[in-house]
Amino acid sequence: xxxxxxxxxxxxxxxxxxxxxxxxxxxxxxxxxxxxxxxxxxxxxxxxxxxxxxxxxxxxxxxxxxxxxxxxxxxxxxxxxxxxxxxxxxxxxxxxxxxxxxxxxxxxxxxxxxxxxxxxxxxxxxxxxxxxxxxxxxxxxxxxxxxxxxxxxxxxxxxxxxxxxxxxxxxxxxxxxxxxxxxxxxxxxxxxxxxxxxxxxxxxxxxxxxxxxxxxxxxxxxxxxxxxxxxxxxxxxxxxxxxxxxxxxxxxxxxxxxxxxxxxxxxxxxxxxxxxxxxxxxxxxxxxxxxxx
Amino acid sequence: xxxxxxxxxxxxxxxxxxxxxxxxxxxxxxxxxxxxxxxxxxxxxxxxxxxxxxxxxxxxxxxxxxxxxxxxxxxxxxxxxxxxxxxxxxxxxxxxxxxxxxxxxxxxxxxxxxxxxxxxxxxxxxxxxxxxxxxxxxxxxxxxxxxxxxxxxxxxxxxxxxxxxxxxxxxxxxxxxxxxxxxxxxxxxxxxxxxxxxxxxxxxxxxxxxxxxxxxxxxxxxxxxxxxxxxxxxxxxxxxxxxxxxxxxxxxxxxxxxxxxxxxxxxxxxxxxxxxxxxxxxxxxxxxxxxxxxxxxxxxxxxxxxxxxxxxxxxxxxxxxxxxxxxxxxxxxxxxxxxxxxxxxxxxxxxxxxxxxxxxxxxxxxxxxxxxxxxxxxxxxxxxxxxxxxxxxxxxxxxxx
Numbered sequence: 263x264x265x266x267x268x269x270x271x272x273x274x275x276x277x278x279x280x281x282x283x284x285x286x287x288x289x290x291x292x293x294x295x296x297x298x299x300x301x302x303x304x305x306x307x308x309x310x311x312x313x314x315x316x317x318x319x320x321x322x323x324x325x326x327x328x329x330x331x332x333x334x335x336x337x338x339x340x341x342x343x344x345x346x347x348x349x350x351x352x353x354x355x356x357x358x359x360x361x362x363x364x365x366x367x368x369x370x371x372x373x374x375x376x377x378x379x380x381x382x383x384x385x386x387x388x389x390x391x392x393x394x395x396x397x398x399x400x401x402x403x404x405x406x407x408x409x410x411x412x413x414x415x416x417x418x419x420x421x422x423x424x425x426x427x428x429x430x431x432x433x434x435x436x437x438x439x440x441x442x443x444x445x446x447x448x449x450x451x452x453x454x455x456x457x458x459x460x461x462x463x464x465x466x467x468x469x470x471x472x473x474x475x476x477x478x479x480x481x482x483x484x485x486x487x488x489x490x491x492x493x494x495x496x497x498x499x500x501x502x503x504x505x506x507x508x509x510x511x512x513x514x515x516x517x518x519x520x521x522x523x524x525x526x527x528x529x530x531x532x533x534x535x536x537x538x539x540x541x542x543x544x545x546x547x548x549x550x551x552x553x554x555x
Numbered sequence: 556x557x558x559x560x561x562x563x564x565x566x567x568x569x570x571x572x573x574x575x576x577x578x579x580x581x582x583x584x585x586x587x588x589x590x591x592x593x594x595x596x597x598x599x600x601x602x603x604x605x606x607x608x609x610x611x612x613x614x615x616x617x618x619x620x621x622x623x624x625x626x627x628x629x630x631x632x633x634x635x636x637x638x639x640x641x642x643x644x645x646x647x648x649x650x651x652x653x654x655x656x657x658x659x660x661x662x663x664x665x666x667x668x669x670x671x672x673x674x675x676x677x678x679x680x681x682x683x684x685x686x687x688x689x690x691x692x693x694x695x696x697x698x699x700x701x702x703x704x705x706x707x708x709x710x711x712x713x714x715x716x717x718x719x720x721x722x723x724x725x726x727x728x729x730x731x732x733x734x735x736x737x738x739x740x741x742x743x744x745x746x747x748x749x750x751x752x753x754x755x756x757x758x759x760x761x762x763x764x765x766x767x768x769x770x771x772x773x774x775x776x777x778x779x780x781x782x783x784x785x786x787x788x789x790x791x792x793x794x795x796x797x798x799x800x801x802x803x804x805x806x807x808x809x810x811x812x813x814x815x816x817x818x819x820x821x822x823x824x825x826x827x828x829x830x831x832x833x834x835x836x837x838x839x840x841x842x843x844x845x846x847x848x849x850x851x852x853x854x855x856x857x858x859x860x861x862x863x864x865x866x867x868x869x870x871x872x873x874x875x876x877x878x879x880x881x882x883x884x885x886x887x888x889x890x891x892x893x894x895x896x897x898x899x900x901x902x903x904x905x906x907x908x909x910x911x912x913x914x915x916x917x918x919x920x921x922x923x924x925x926x927x928x929x930x931x932x933x934x935x936x937x938x939x940x941x942x943x944x945x946x947x948x949x950x951x952x953x954x955x956x
Contacts, residue, residue: 282889337787358889360857363788364680365758368717371685387888399858399889401918416833421886421918422941442832444760445685471833474682498836512761514690515679515712518704522836540837541942 264436265411265456265463266354266380267330269394274299274328276319276335276343276355279310283334287311290332290396298326301346319346330354332388332397337361340384344370348379356397357383360442367445374447381447386439387417400437408433410547411457413450414469415440415476419498419540423467426543432551435463444473450480458491465492465550467543468534470525472499475516477525485532494546495534497525556784557606558798561663563780566757567764570749573742573776577665579604586639586664590632594666598630601638601664603647605657606803608765608781613649616656620645625659628667635664660802668776670768674733675699676746677763678715678754686714687754689721689747691729699765720751738773746775757795758788807852807871814864816856818871823849825948826878828869830856830890834941838884841945848949851877858889865898866905873906880952881912884941885924892916892924900931908933911951915944 267273273290277283278300288311291297299322300310306317316322319331331352335343337359347355362384374381382389388398392405401421410427412434414420420439427434438453440446450468457463470477477497484493499522526536535546564574578589590599603610603625610625619640625647629638639662648656674693681688692702692710702709711732713725721729726744729735735743750762761783768776789796801809811818825842827850829835839850854872856865872878885895899914915938916924928935936951938944 286889338790361787363758363791364760364785365755365788368680368685368687372717399919401886401888401921404918414833416831416836417888418829418831418834418884418886419837421888422834422837425917425940444680444682469833471836476683479683498833498840512679513700514677514703514710515681515688518700539841539942541940 264391264394265453265460266436266438267389267391267395267397269294269296271330271395272296272298272326272328273395273397274301274319274322274326274331276301276331276333276347278302278313278315278334279305280334284311286334286399289402293396293402294393295395295397298328319350319352323350323352328352330356330397332356332358334358337363337384341366341370344381345373348373348377351378353378354380354382356386356388357381357447358386358388358398360385362443364444367443371445380452382438383441383447385417385443386441387420389436389438391436392434398439404428405437406433409435409462409464411435411460411463411466412437412469413440413453413457413466414438415442415446416469416471416498417442419469419471419496422540423469423496423543426540427467427547429544430547430551432547435460450476451483454480454483454493458487458489463491465494465547467547468493468495468529469540470495470497470529472497472520472522475520478528481528481532481534484534490533492550493534494543494550495526495529495536496540496543497522497529497536498540556786556789556795556799557803558782558784558795559604559606559661559800560602560780561604562798563762563782564777566753566782567749567762567777567780570753571745572749573774574780575600575665575668575776575778577663579661580639580664581643581661583636583639583643586662587636589664590635593664597632598628598667599635599664600667601627601629601635601642601662603642603659604661604663605647605652605659606800607649607651607657608763609649609651610647613647613652615642615645615647617645625649657803668768668770668778670770670776670778672769673766673778674769675765676750676767677761677765678750678759679761681712681714684714687717687751689713689715689729689751691733693733694766715751717755720748735769736773739769739775742773742775746777757782757792758785759783760785807875811854811868811871814867816854816868818852818854820852820875821850823851824877824879825849826851826872826875826881827853828856828872828881828883828885829853830858830885830887834884834886837941838882838945841942842882845945845949848952851875856890856895862894862897862901865895866901869898869902870906873902873908878910880910880948882944882948883912883914884944885914885916885918887916887918887920889919891920892918893920893927896924896927899935900927900933903931903933911936911948911955913938913944913948913951915939915941
């Protein structure tokens with residue numbers, strides 16, 4: 263097991279014929295990911311990286327039974343790509359692109375309300391279940407199969423967290439980058455919920471950062487859980503001084519300027535083990551798992 | 556991207572929002588002419604056009620500007636020119652500009668609008684819903700941020716529908732919250748839905764009108780206006796992109812943006828090159844608390860995949876005079892480490908490498924990257940993890956002192 267993707271997932275790639283897409287899809291295939299189809303409008307009927315290419319997602323799903331998508335389409339086409347994925351009722355779509363306009367994301371969130379399809383991203387390295395499936399751009403060579411779940415808003419810090427679990431002599435069940443943008447698809451709560459119910463995950467590492475109140479909401483959810491697995495948390499951004507800004511609306515919406523410390527406090531209060539340095543994650547994981555033995 | 560008050564007001568006025576009559580002036584002479592145009596006998600408001608809030612409570616660093624803030628009421632026509640003279644070319648410091656302040660290059664000359672009551676209004680995205688959200692408050696001259704912290708219940712939040720804006724019930728809710736007279740209702744609706752439509756049409760991320768004035772006759776007037784736009788959507792709003800005030804952006808920031816990178820400056824002495832926001836924040840956290848060391852700037856090359864662009868970005872850091880040491884932390888996923896290595900070598904051979912440089916690579920193509928650096932024979936120090944990279948850099952900087 264694992265969450266959201268595994269070796270059974272039938273993956274289609276939206277925008278498969280691009281240069282960057284080809285590079286990463288090939289790596290994903292070499293890694294063992296079950297890539298069954300590609301979609302590039304106008305290139306239907308051709309074969310790319312040994313899989314059939316279709317003009318539409320719907321067609322690809324009908325012909326191959328694909329149930330998850332990873333999209334390598336440019337930011338301005340993301341809205342249409344997600345709509346296609348949702349209309350074809352895929353379980354999951356992963357959007358790598360950064361720079362998706364916020365208004366497009368508002369429309370996407372509206373579109374996905376009540377839909378079957380879950381979105382990861384945009385601006386994410388994707389999702390990887392080590393040894394089984396890689397949907398995105400993760401440096402797969404750093405991952406090891408194991409029993410720690412990782413969820414992060416920051417792409418690069420996801421990799422740091424992976425390295426930390428390795429240092430602790432542990433591996434990862436599934437690793438998810440939620441995405442660096444203001445508006446994202448699935449959030450900490452949805453992901454944590456899945457990890458809590460996954461029999462193959464023993465503990466979770468949560469990496470937050472400044473901006474919004476996703477971490478506070480996550481902490482509140484965790485605090486109220488009846489049965490819970492241990493969570494180790496880190497929040498980036500304590501050294502950030504007040505930047506140049508204009509207007510107050512940003513602070514008003516969160517009832518004041520929210521700091522990384524505020525987020526850490528909320529996590530602490532919820533019973534999450536908070537580390538001040540990302541390099542301390544491995545030590546906390548080791549404490550947790552030597553105590554269990 | 557931000558625009559100036561007078562530009563934001565012009566946009567809002569196209570949506571039926573009432574604004575005081577005003578004109579922009581770059582010289583004292585233009586200010587005098589503008590004053591005559593916007594009002595026959597005054598009084599007038601002279602408003603420094605810098606992209607910052609709290610201009611009224613700000614102060615000028617220049618002696619000639621006098622003690623008053625960046626928003627000045629002028630009652631007599633013959634005082635317009637001298638007052639404009641004081642403000643133009645002077646540097647205004649506010650709580651939002653930082654201690655360096657911003658030089659005032661233009662002032663907005665406006666007819667003074669007599670109002671009975673004022674309130675705060677803004678539109679912003681509440682990302683937790685998510686929805687475009689109207690915030691209103693009866694500030695009673697209290698600072699809106701103070702209100703947000705001490706009594707958030709005094710700020711009303713209304714989540715607006717992306718397509719239809721505020722419903723009649725929501726308008727009524729705002730009416731009651733602000734204790735407005737019934738005759739204001741129609742104008743309030745025009746005001747709120749005008750703001751909302753402008754927000755949607757122009758891909759704004761923030762519109763703030765602080766204060767909004769209500770006149771004796773029930774008219775609603777935008778006495779100030781701030782607008783920020785989504786940089787990622789500027790490609791579909793050429794008419795907004797041209798309003799970019801290059802003075803408001805740091806020179807190096809602009810250069811970095813041209814290559815698709817993000818660049819920010821602080822007051823320390825270490826230049827950081829990273830490939831993500833999270834890693835930038837974490838590197839800054841590690842550098843802070845190390846005695847005399849702090850972050851001078853960071854360059855986020857994001858998922859850059861073009862070697863020449865990366866070299867250009869690295870040059871921006873290398874030519875920042877504050878930088879006494881360079882820290883490069885790359886966790887390659889989409890970005891391939893070897894491209895960064897090529898970029899470092901290209902930049903160093905062009906502008907020279909006079910300060911210690913520590914590199915830490917992890918992820919996609921990291922071994923190729925290390926090979927490239929080793930073959931270059933440049934005095935580059937390679938580190939194993941993020942903390943190690945900070946330690947090695949600080950040691951090298953201490954030695955080079």
